[in-house]
Amino acid sequence: MKTLNKRHLRILYSALFLLSVTISALAQTPTCSSAAKFYSKDSINITTFGASTVAGVGSFAFQPDLKQNFQNCYNGKVIDVTNNGIPGETTTQGLIRFVKAIENRTGFLVIIMGANDAQAIANRKMRLFDTERNMRYYIEESLKRKLTPIVGTIQFYNDQNNQFLKNCNLIVKQINALYKRLAEEYHVYLADLNGSLGRDFSLYQDLVHPNAKGYKLISFVLFDAINEAIEEKFLLIGIRQNYPNPVRDVTKIGYSLSQAGKVLIKLYDILGVPVKSLEDEYQGAGNHELTVNLGDLNAGMYIYVMKVGGQQISKKLLVVK
Numbered sequence: 001m002k003t004l005n006k007r008h009l010r011i012l013y014s015a016l017f018l019l020s021v022t023i024s025a026l027a028q029t030p031t032c033s034s035a036a037k038f039y040s041k042d043s044i045n046i047t048t049f050g051a052s053t054v055a056g057v058g059s060f061a062f063q064p065d066l067k068q069n070f071q072n073c074y075n076g077k078v079i080d081v082t083n084n085g086i087p088g089e090t091t092t093q094g095l096i097r098f099v100k101a102i103e104n105r106t107g108f109l110v111i112i113m114g115a116n117d118a119q120a121i122a123n124r125k126m127r128l129f130d131t132e133r134n135m136r137y138y139i140e141e142s143l144k145r146k147l148t149p150i151v152g153t154i155q156f157y158n159d160q161n162n163q164f165l166k167n168c169n170l171i172v173k174q175i176n177a178l179y180k181r182l183a184e185e186y187h188v189y190l191a192d193l194n195g196s197l198g199r200d201f202s203l204y205q206d207l208v209h210p211n212a213k214g215y216k217l218i219s220f221v222l223f224d225a226i227n228e229a230i231e232e233k234f235l236l237i238g239i240r241q242n243y244p245n246p247v248r249d250v251t252k253i254g255y256s257l258s259q260a261g262k263v264l265i266k267l268y269d270i271l272g273v274p275v276k277s278l279e280d281e282y283q284g285a286g287n288h289e290l291t292v293n294l295g296d297l298n299a300g301m302y303i304y305v306m307k308v309g310g311q312q313i314s315k316k317l318l319v320v321k
Helices: 006-026 063-073 091-102 115-122 128-144 163-186 193-197 212-233
Strands: 043-050 078-085 108-112 148-152 189-191 250-257 261-269 274-283 286-293 300-308 311-319
Touching (some): 043 063, 043 091, 063 078, 063 212, 091 128, 108 212, 128 148, 163 189, 193 212, 274 300
Parallel strands (some): 108 148
Antiparallel strands (some): 261 300, 300 311
């Protein structure tokens, strides 16, 4: 049987992820994360900031679905989602109102902005440098105010038979590459809306704005990204995604405990067969981190499972060669 190389495994991993997101978006309710069981606060506050995709177009918007997603999973928590979108704005124009939009806010900040920048850059009224400078300001200012940023990539324009919009989409690719780089640089969270919507223009109501199905898909992508942040920052008990992932040899796995207890972490292959024990010790309350060497494993998908205090939490990792 032909062995999958690193590139093929990454493509397979991405395809499986996007398929799971798309399937979830077609369902009436989201798949609830383990974060819902162990969230340490009594409310989830989400500020959404951007242009028309955030503001909503016609009778469609993602905020109601996003709020409903959290209400379905986080029973007993107060869910607050605000809409701070103004159609037509570039990232430069949004600077004027940004501080007021996040003033006295706590929790999560979703930033979806840049499609109008692509048009302005194509018309030589802006530069990609301007978009980068503005996005750095948004991220740095939100971190300064103890918010947790979620940066959304921007969707393609429906550029069929339109050369100008084809040019815009070349810039959209550059902007999204920039956003991914900034998310990694600042260690903030990325919601890859572009990766999920792709060029499926049946999810659009016009040249760029999502329809009801498109907005529902966006709500699920944002739900997943915010859950990732919750799992890493706000759990009473939790295990974090290993880093780096995919992993070639050495990776780190962090976890948190609200009180001391016996921690058991095991690694399984995709068929559920135990591969190795990663942790089997009593640990005190607080944050912990394991450094594990997986260089002896075959390439493929694995699952690591933490058991503590009668609870069980799991995550996937990908080994590449």
